Amino acid sequence: xxxxxxxxxxxxxxxxxxxxxxxxxxxxxxxxxxxxxxxxxxxxxxxxxxxxxxxxxxxxxxxxxxxxxxxxxxxxxxxxxxxxxxxxxxxxxxxxxxxxxxxxxxxxxxxxxxxxxxxxxxxxxxxxxxxxxxxxxxxxxxxxxxxxxxxxxxxxxxxxxxxxxxxxxxxxxxxxxxxxxxxxxxxxxxxxxxxxxxxxxxxxxxxxxxxxxxxxxxxxxxxxxxxxxxxxxxxxxxxxxxxxxxxxxxxxxxxxxxxxxxxxxxxxxxxxxxxxxxxxxxxxxxxxxxxxxxxxxxxxxxxxxxxxxxxxxxxxxxxxxxxxxxxxxxxxxxxxxxxxxxxxxxxxxxxxxxxxxxxxxxxxxxxxxxxxxxxxxxxxxxxxxxxx
Numbered sequence: 001x002x003x004x005x006x007x008x009x010x011x012x013x014x015x016x017x018x019x020x021x022x023x024x025x026x027x028x029x030x031x032x033x034x035x036x037x038x039x040x041x042x043x044x045x046x047x048x049x050x051x052x053x054x055x056x057x058x059x060x061x062x063x064x065x066x067x068x069x070x071x072x073x074x075x076x077x078x079x080x081x082x083x084x085x086x087x088x089x090x091x092x093x094x095x096x097x098x099x100x101x102x103x104x105x106x107x108x109x110x111x112x113x114x115x116x117x118x119x120x121x122x123x124x125x126x127x128x129x130x131x132x133x134x135x136x137x138x139x140x141x142x143x144x145x146x147x148x149x150x151x152x153x154x155x156x157x158x159x160x161x162x163x164x165x166x167x168x169x170x171x172x173x174x175x176x177x178x179x180x181x182x183x184x185x186x187x188x189x190x191x192x193x194x195x196x197x198x199x200x201x202x203x204x205x206x207x208x209x210x211x212x213x214x215x216x217x218x219x220x221x222x223x224x225x226x227x228x229x230x231x232x233x234x235x236x237x238x239x240x241x242x243x244x245x246x247x248x249x250x251x252x253x254x255x256x257x258x259x260x261x262x263x264x265x266x267x268x269x270x271x272x273x274x275x276x277x278x279x280x281x282x283x284x285x286x287x288x289x290x291x292x293x294x295x296x297x298x299x300x301x302x303x304x305x306x307x308x309x310x311x312x313x314x315x316x317x318x319x320x321x322x323x324x325x326x327x328x329x330x331x332x333x334x335x336x337x338x339x340x341x342x343x344x345x346x347x348x349x350x351x352x353x354x355x356x357x358x359x360x361x362x363x364x365x366x367x368x369x370x371x372x373x374x375x376x377x378x379x380x381x382x383x384x385x386x387x388x
Contacts, residue, residue: 046176144232
């Protein structure tokens with residue numbers, strides 16, 4: 001298998017500069033190692049370990065911590081058990097059309113109005129709770145924070161070997177984490193950009209894996225470090241948003257915006273991309289891996305510019321309106337229930353209208369009584385003898 005991969009995928013003229021061969025990449029004695037493609041196999045069991053650790057973390061730490069911060073969940077009416085409607089909902093994941101509603105009405109013996117109400121309750125029932133969103137954000141916050149500290153430490157006092165042990169484990173853990181996110185994408189909170197999120201995870205995994213196999217480990221470490229430096233701030237702001245700590249959330253957002261703009265628009269293009277695109281030409285001639293790797297970095301930079309535009313819009317709203325309504329950086333941070341308000345209960349609407357109608361009737365009755373009393377008073381006064 002490895003022989004076939006070397007002949008088909010890992011051809012030297014594609015991924016290595018001229019004069020460098022795969023035989024030159026071998027383990028060194030002490031202090032570090034050369035990157036080998038087979039090292040990436042270890043990330044798969046690590047990904048399952050991350051999933052198990054996340055399961056324990058969310059239930060043992062995140063849930064009690066959410067209660068401590070005051071995270072509250074909405075009380076939603078559960079839809080009654082109707083097998084025909086449930087089967088339709090699971091198959092289509094949407095409310096029925098007019099013709100479908102007529103068909104369901106005949107099958108279930110329910111009125112069209114009750115069917116529409118059932119689907120509203122069923123849809124609201126599937127919306128993620130604030131506690132679930134808090135747990136997901138807290139798990140990512142912890143990882144991004146630890147990864148940022150570890151990545152920063154891996155750049156200090158590293159050995160001169162091709163890949164220091166700190167870089168090796170930093171790569172393995174980052175790749176395993178994104179693999180775990182990809183494996184859990186079906187059970188995580190569904191967002192508007194579900195397809196884009198899957199593509200992002202796959203592209204990130206491919207970029208990390210390629211940079212490791214092609215021995216672009218140091219620049220790959222810098223790229224991951226630049227991204228982790230702002231991601232943990234974003235997740236912490238989301239945590240306090242779900243806890244309705246508005247002032248803390250707004251403060252963290254401002255810090256996140258500053259770090260994001262500096263790292264993604266100054267450090268990333270001015271240091272990382274300039275080194276890989278320009279300075280690297282002083283050491284070797286361009287080859288396929290050079291163009292491929294720099295193309296991926298330029299795509300990231302284009303996304304950074306787009307996200308920075310959205311963040312600046314939020315900063316404008318925060319400065320001039322005094323409030324951050326939601327994270328506009330990308331659709332990835334806009335949950336469905338942030339954009340689509342939960343539809344109100346039909347019974348509650350009828351009850352509210354009944355109360356309003358009753359209040360109006362009482363006012364009309366009061367006015368009518370006042371008019372009658374005034375007429376009676378005038379008639380009695382007219383019949384009484386006038387005082388001389």
